[in-house]
Amino acid sequence: MKYELIAPCHFGTEACTKKEIQQLGYEITEVSDGKVVFSGDERAIARSNIFLRTTERVLLKAAEFEARTWDELFEAVYALSWEDLIPWDARFWVAKANSVKSKLFSPKDFQTIIQKAVVRRLQKAYRREGERLPMSGADYALRVAAYKDKITIGMDTSGESLHKRGYRKMTVTAPITETLASALIMLTPWNRERILVDPFCGSGTFCIEAAMMAADIAPGMERNFSATRWKNLMEKQLWYDAYDEARDKKADGLRKLSDRPDIQGYDIDAEALKAARENAKLAGVQELIHLQQRDAALLSHPKKYGFIITNPPYGERLEDKKDLPELYRTLGKRYAALDDWSMYLITAWEDAEKYLGRKADKNRKIYNGMMKTYFYSYLGPKPPAVRPSAE
Numbered sequence: 001m002k003y004e005l006i007a008p009c010h011f012g013t014e015a016c017t018k019k020e021i022q023q024l025g026y027e028i029t030e031v032s033d034g035k036v037v038f039s040g041d042e043r044a045i046a047r048s049n050i051f052l053r054t055t056e057r058v059l060l061k062a063a064e065f066e067a068r069t070w071d072e073l074f075e076a077v078y079a080l081s082w083e084d085l086i087p088w089d090a091r092f093w094v095a096k097a098n099s100v101k102s103k104l105f106s107p108k109d110f111q112t113i114i115q116k117a118v119v120r121r122l123q124k125a126y127r128r129e130g131e132r133l134p135m136s137g138a139d140y141a142l143r144v145a146a147y148k149d150k151i152t153i154g155m156d157t158s159g160e161s162l163h164k165r166g167y168r169k170m171t172v173t174a175p176i177t178e179t180l181a182s183a184l185i186m187l188t189p190w191n192r193e194r195i196l197v198d199p200f201c202g203s204g205t206f207c208i209e210a211a212m213m214a215a216d217i218a219p220g221m222e223r224n225f226s227a228t229r230w231k232n233l234m235e236k237q238l239w240y241d242a243y244d245e246a247r248d249k250k251a252d253g254l255r256k257l258s259d260r261p262d263i264q265g266y267d268i269d270a271e272a273l274k275a276a277r278e279n280a281k282l283a284g285v286q287e288l289i290h291l292q293q294r295d296a297a298l299l300s301h302p303k304k305y306g307f308i309i310t311n312p313p314y315g316e317r318l319e320d321k322k323d324l325p326e327l328y329r330t331l332g333k334r335y336a337a338l339d340d341w342s343m344y345l346i347t348a349w350e351d352a353e354k355y356l357g358r359k360a361d362k363n364r365k366i367y368n369g370m371m372k373t374y375f376y377s378y379l380g381p382k383p384p385a386v387r388p389s390a391e
């Protein structure tokens, strides 16, 4: 069966999610702020959950309609054939609702009314009026978005958010989300042939995501999803196939990495390094990354054409703000001393560019959750193309 599937992503990274979905072979039907919609069947549900790096979850679009009163909302929801999607024993709930520029606003009321309307519908359809849902089966969570009175109801196929790949057991203050880190890497021209250094690596997110990309390791290949347990809509075999595909790609990816990629992470804090090492091991990429305790003031590299991709401190704690000018000045100087490198830096600190000492070639606004951040690009030259030898 063909569905419309919704992939929410970080504001400003829609192009990455769109490209990833197209590379999986699915047709995009809509791109708007913070989400990409595409069409796909049950197999697409399994594959998008396992393979997409930049989306927070995959929702199956269950309904879209307009409503301006709570009665209209109830009637519209009750009229839908929820029994085609949700079995009687489902553990079903409305997980989240948000509303922008709409008459109906209260998330709590959205949740209560939609919950009630779906339960009534299921009771009627399953001829169990007045009976409680047993709530003993698989998870079927709904997520609701109202925009200019258009209500979209998505059924969550992912469960736990997709940034939880399963490798980040140890963390540091202010880690970057895995989905955002991978999107930012995709916004740069970095590829596995090129050097990548994160001088403020913290728990190692950029390095680990880059190594997974280099080795073609699917972010979701070690985890389950809500829809893994959906017996009514998905055949188990589809999941086995998608996990097999991920294992084949990984084996192939590791084989193609003839040389170890040059991915390096540094941090001044020993605890952060410990976390990064542990996480890299859990992600299965510890052999692909070099991690070391080092002050960014000592940053150097003998080779040309590398990439710095990083998320320096941005004054997460107020008392740290005073150190930022010196830290960014030092980073700017160390970068300038590297030979023909590019630098990509995400930070919430507005004065970063001033202290880095050079105007960025590009500055994108990216939302990290509700936090406005800047993604500065300093573009270095491309390495000369390698000509095949005359022999």
Ligand SMILES: C[S@@+](CC[C@H](N)C(=O)[O-])C[C@H]1O[C@@H](n2cnc3c(N)ncnc32)[C@H](O)[C@@H]1O
Residues within 6 Å of the ligand: 172, 173, 174, 175, 176, 177, 199, 200, 201, 202, 203, 204, 205, 206, 266, 267, 268, 269, 272, 294, 295, 296, 297, 311, 312, 313, 314, 327
């Ligand atoms: C915002 S966090 C980076 C988080 C990281 N992207 C992650 O996902 O875990 C900034 C990191 O910079 C490190 N740091 C602060 N001053 C430093 C310096 N002078 N040299 C190297 N690392 C430093 C901190 O220990 C912290 O781990």
